[in-house]
Amino acid sequence: MSTGLKVKIKSWNGVGFWKWMTNDTDCGICRLPFDGCCPDCRIPGDDCPIVSGQCRHQFHMHCILKWLQTQQMKQQCPMCRRDWQFSD
Template identity: 45%
Template sequence: MKVNIVEWHGFSTWHWNLATESHPENSGYVDELCGICRVAFDGTCPNCKYPGDDCPIVLGSGCTHNFHLHCILKWLEQDTSKGLCPMCRQTFTYKNLYPIMTEELVNLQTLIDGHRVMRERFQTDNEQEFEAFEDEDGEQMNG
């Protein structure tokens, strides 16, 4: 019996390998969804045409929620986000797994730092607002 191959279609699949020396339990296939756009990490966020290095995953370090880079950037650009995770409302920080700081990762860090400064300023303003009042003689007033 002789077989002639008339047509052949090759295909491949890929997935993010999130294993690092500090987190070897992350090895293997990650089938989570982005907490913002609800698309699988092996897919693309709404801003991208193709999955891969142009649409990396940002792993939360303060919480365990993960997002596409473009999704978390868009979230943190809003003043109403207050620099908090959209899932659990903890202060959002991320694990930098990428050896090169791209422009988008720099923007992410800038947004996180800006929200941190605003939170600190707000806390300072609130503390000053609740300080004890003094009357004209310098004695503290209860009230």
């Protein structure tokens, strides 16, 4: 359909919105929402990523790294206790 009207765009502002694709709303370690960041970070985003294990449990990367550092013997998922392996 054509109205014959002509519109000229002089300028525009783009607004983006992003969300982590997660199975759960909160990190099982710090219990803070994935849409925020871990307690050590201030700005959500690429600097405070979410990672998955092969068991499909997800955590703030900073949280799971801190946990794995305290485990010398066996590194297990905090949720299901399976051996922790980062998912690709």
